[in-house]
Amino acid sequence: MRRTAVDGVIIRGGNLVVAKRLIPPYKGTLTFPGGHIEEQESAEDALYREIKEETGLDAKIIRGIGVYSQPSRDPRHIISYAFLCFADGELESSNEGAVRWEEIHSLLKRKFGFDHGQLLIDAVNALVHLYIDEMLYRAITERAPVITTSKGEEPFHKLLFIALSARTKDNKTGEALEKLIAKFPTPSKLARASPKEVESLLYGVGFHRQKARNIIELAKIIAKEGMPTTYDELVELPGVGPKTAKVFLAEVIGEPTIGVDTHVHRVSNRLSLVSTKTPAETAKALSFLDDSNKRRLNLAFVGYGQTICKPRNPLCSSCKLSRYCHYSYKNKTGYWKSG
Template sequence: MVNKEGDKLSDYPYTKVDEDTVKKILEILESESSKWNAPVKVLKSKTSEPFRVLISAIISTRTKDEVTVESTERLFSLAKTPYELARLDVIEIEKAIYPCGFFRTKAKNIKETSRILFEEFNSRVPDNMEDLLRLPGVGRKVANIVLSRVYGQKAIAVDTHVHRISNRVGLVNTKTPEETELELTKVLPQEWQSRFNELMVAFGQVICRPIKPWCDECPISKYCPKIRVKR
C-alpha cells in the first residue's frame, strides 16, 4: 500500500509504548508545559467560565487557535450570558466570530444553543454527554472539552492535535478521532485523562506541530518512535 507521497505502510512500523513510558512522557510534558507560549494557554486564561468554554469550543472546530481566541473575545464583548447571546442577531454573531471556519453555520448554532440553555437549562451548561449532544454545534469533541475542562470529568477531547500526536508517539494506532478517543481511554492513566487534551493542544502548537515538528528540540524525543513523521 502506497500513499499519495509515495510512502509505503511498511515505512512507518507501529511501535506501542509501554505503561511506564506513557507516564514518563506525560510527566515530562507537564513539567515542560509552563515554558510554552501556546495560544490554548491564552484561551484558557481568558476562559474559565463554563458558558465561555462551551462557546469557544464550538468556535474552535476547524479553526486556528489564534483565531478562536480573538473570535471568542469579540463575541463576549457583545454578550456574556445565554440570554444576552440568544438576543443577538445571527448577523452580529457572524461578524464577531469571522474569520473562523464555517462562521455562518456556527453563528446559527451559537444563537440556538444559547436559547436552549436559557429556556431549558436555566442558563447552566450541562454536565453530562447526553444533554450536551442535544445542543447545536456540539459533537463529542466539544462535549468532552466541556466535561474535562469545566467539570473535571475523565473525558478525553480528541481534536487534530490529540489525534496526530497520540499516533506519532505510539500511544494509539488509529485512523479516526473516534477510534483515538476509545483507545486513549484504555492506555492513559485515569488521572491524566481530563488534562490530556489541553496538554496535547499546547504541545502540538509549539513543538509537535502538524508540519515539520521540532523533534530536535522535543523533550520526549528519546521516547518517541516518530511514527509517520517525515525526516
C-alpha cells in the same frame, strides 16, 4: 524478611525493551529487565547493573514508577521497585532472556509474566504525565496558544471557546471570543443577538456563519434550561459533537474523559502510544490512561499539536520529547538526527 529487587522500563524512540524469559519463574513470558538488590547496593545501582547485565544498555533513570509488593506477584515473594529509564548502547541478550525493542502500542496488547502487564500500564501513564507536564510547561513559558483555552472564567464562555475552536487556531478563536463576550457576556444576551452581528464578531473563525447560528441557538437553550453538565445534555446542543462534549467535560466539569481531535490523534500516534487510523480509534486505544492523564491530555496535546508537533514539519529539533518519540526516531529528526 522478603527480598527486594528492581525493574526497569526503558524507553527510546517510542520503543520499550522487553525480554522473553529463558529461565523460571515465568519462563517463556515477556518481562521487563531487572533483578535482585544486593547487600550494600542502592536500588539505583542495582538497576543500572541489572540492565547492563541483561540488555547491554547503559541506563539513566527518568523517574520512579512504583513499588510492587503483592505476595502473589512472584513465587519468591520479592518486592520490586520499578523505574522508567532512557538508555544508550546496543541491545544484547543474556542467558536470562532474549531482549528486543518493541513499540509501546504493540506491547499494550501483549501478555506479561509476573505483574509486568500492570507495570507497563503504570510506566506508560508515568510517561504520559511527563509528556503532558513538558507540553504545558512549554505552553506557559512560551505563551503558546494552548493557554487561551482557559480564557473566559464562565463555563459558558469555555463551551463557546471549545465549540468555536473546531478547524480554527486557538489564537484566532481566543480573539473572536473576546469580542463576542465583550458584547454578549451571558447566554440570555447572546440568545437575543442577530446572526449577522455575531457573524461579524466571529470573522476569522472557520465556518463562522454556521457557528454563529449554532451558538445563538445554543445560547437560547442554555438561557432557558441552564448549563449542561452531562454528555447526553451536551450533544443535544446545536454544533456540539462528541469531541466538543468530551473536551468540555474533561476541562470544565473535571470528568476523566478524553476529547480526541486530529491533533491528539496525530501526536499520540507519533509518540507510539497508539497505532490508529481515526480519532475515534485513538480515544478507545487511550482508555487505559489514568484519570489525571485523561483530564489533561486534550489541553496539552492540542496546544502542542498546533504549535510544535504540527501536521507538517514538526519542530522536533526543539522538542524535549524527541528522544522518546517514535516519529523522531524513525525519521531521524531532533535528538535522532544523524551527524
